[in-house]
Amino acid sequence: MDAAGVVLPGGGSGSASSRIERNNAVLKDPSWFGQFRNGSNPWMARYVYALIFLSANLLAWAARDYGGSALTEMERLKVCDGKSDCLGAEGVLRVSLGCFVFFILMFLLTVGTSKLQDPRDAWHSGWWSAKIAIWVGVTLLAFLLPSTIVRIYGEIAHFGAGVFLLIQLVSVISFITWINDRCLSEKNAERCHIHVMVVATGSYVISLVGIIMMFIWYTPDPSCLLNIFFITWSLVLLQLMTSVSLHPKINAGFLAPGLMGLYVVFLCCEPAGESCNRKAEASQRTDWLTIIVSKTIVNRILKHQKKFMALMVNYFQFLQSFVIGLLAIVIATFSTGIDSQCFQKSETQGGGGEKEEDEVPYGYGFFHFVFATGAMYFAMLLIGWNTHHAIKKWTIDVGWTSAWVRIVNEWLAVCVYIWMMVAPIILKSRRAAGGSPPV
Numbered sequence: 001m002d003a004a005g006v007v008l009p010g011g012g013s014g015s016a017s018s019r020i021e022r023n024n025a026v027l028k029d030p031s032w033f034g035q036f037r038n039g040s041n042p043w044m045a046r047y048v049y050a051l052i053f054l055s056a057n058l059l060a061w062a063a064r065d066y067g068g069s070a071l072t073e074m075e076r077l078k079v080c081d082g083k084s085d086c087l088g089a090e091g092v093l094r095v096s097l098g099c100f101v102f103f104i105l106m107f108l109l110t111v112g113t114s115k116l117q118d119p120r121d122a123w124h125s126g127w128w129s130a131k132i133a134i135w136v137g138v139t140l141l142a143f144l145l146p147s148t149i150v151r152i153y154g155e156i157a158h159f160g161a162g163v164f165l166l167i168q169l170v171s172v173i174s175f176i177t178w179i180n181d182r183c184l185s186e187k188n189a190e191r192c193h194i195h196v197m198v199v200a201t202g203s204y205v206i207s208l209v210g211i212i213m214m215f216i217w218y219t220p221d222p223s224c225l226l227n228i229f230f231i232t233w234s235l236v237l238l239q240l241m242t243s244v245s246l247h248p249k250i251n252a253g254f255l256a257p258g259l260m261g262l263y264v265v266f267l268c269c270e271p272a273g274e275s276c277n278r279k280a281e282a283s284q285r286t287d288w289l290t291i292i293v294s295k296t297i298v299n300r301i302l303k304h305q306k307k308f309m310a311l312m313v314n315y316f317q318f319l320q321s322f323v324i325g326l327l328a329i330v331i332a333t334f335s336t337g338i339d340s341q342c343f344q345k346s347e348t349q350g351g352g353g354e355k356e357e358d359e360v361p362y363g364y365g366f367f368h369f370v371f372a373t374g375a376m377y378f379a380m381l382l383i384g385w386n387t388h389h390a391i392k393k394w395t396i397d398v399g400w401t402s403a404w405v406r407i408v409n410e411w412l413a414v415c416v417y418i419w420m421m422v423a424p425i426i427l428k429s430r431r432a433a434g435g436s437p438p439v
Helices: 013-028 032-037 042-066 068-075 084-110 119-125 128-142 147-184 193-218 225-245 255-267 288-292 297-303 305-337 364-382 400-432
Strands: none
Touching: 042 084, 042 119, 042 128, 042 305, 042 364, 084 119, 084 128, 084 147, 084 364, 119 364, 147 193, 147 255, 147 305, 147 364, 147 400, 193 225, 193 255, 225 255, 225 400, 255 400, 305 364
């Protein structure tokens, strides 16, 4: 018996009807508080899984930056082939492997669930003590595996992280085009006109400011040709998306390309190359102890004013890149995981039908699959996409490999967006010419 009061193997009619009642109560009160007030339900479960995922992220970071002493003990067991440089990377991969196994197991146990009467709905929405025990168990087991298995997983994780990026990309673009279509529809066009203009203008302003700041931070010297190309090309892509959206045959307005501009600038926010990084030059790593351990803090600050300023820059960079980056991983995984509709054909299309009250609110299998690939993704970010790369503390998604992954993702996002804009026009012209659209 779980805390939700549901027996998993049986899943009798009484418990099934109670789950439907709880789900209906959440639909009537969709607020964040209402989702938790109505007990174990699929809506509340999303946040618990996100919390588990965030805990795995923090554990992987701690294993990389501060787990050296514990991992050294593992080195004696020959799990790292005697190489101290790989300890941090292997710690991240082991935590990631445990998280991946947990969510892929949840995927296998919940994929295909369509009705709330299904006992698998009770497993997805409840049984938290058992599931947390399983997650802790598989994570501990991952630390006992041979180094060879971990390295093989690290190679597979490159592919899994790429799958996650592709799913996230389609989800983000679908969400942006959905917002744009809703705002431009006849029903909402007049009411949302001012809001659309404000959001679109703000998006363009933020995008342009971001591009200007990237030129200041990452192109201090004319020799930084690759960074100059990346940033300039991002500006060109923003103009290209705007031109396509404003084409008379498409007429998608400014909102969608403006929001896509934010996404493009976000992906290109930190080109690689320490020699071309003005922020890195301004922050020659200063330890907190340099400032704290002194006879008089004020005198120390005055004596080491440059180091103190560098420390403040470091602290700001930490808040900006690491914490925000870590939260962005969790939020992106969470939001993508519940968005399975853009990857499947709607069964109610054309019929105006609504979901039956006993249908699950989102695809459980897809939700867990996204979290499983997200576990691979956060591992790649924390080790710089290189299983043998010694990455600095308080850093995330740095290095040339990470830069190229972001840039390719940026270019692919623009291509997908432009295709989603022009595809209806192309297919319509083919139908008018008597041809049949491709399947």
